[in-house]
Amino acid sequence: GYTADLLSTSYLSFDGQFSENIGFNSISYLQPKLTDIGFYRFANESYLRFRVNKYLSFKIVYTVTHDNRDIEDVRKTNYILKNTLSLQF
DSSP states (O other): OOOOOOBOOEEEEEEEEOSSSEEEEEEEEEEEETTEEEEEEEEEEEEEEEEOSSSEEEEEEEEEEEEOSOOTTOOSEEEEEEEEEEEOO
16 A cells, blocks of 8 residues: 655755865755654765865765665665866856
């Protein structure tokens, strides 16, 4: 039969500029299942940004997602670390 998962979503965001050329941004989401708070999903994306010059910036981006449900052949926690270069003109 069909079962519906009702999830609540809460998030927390931070954006800080530490100097003219360095900043940090982070956003986290928490999604507990309304009918059983013991089951939840969590996600966060954070990045540290560096402005090299007027046109070029560099970011280190870290992402983590976690779903505490037991699903066969699916990892509960996933991580991503990436570097990005941005060119603005």
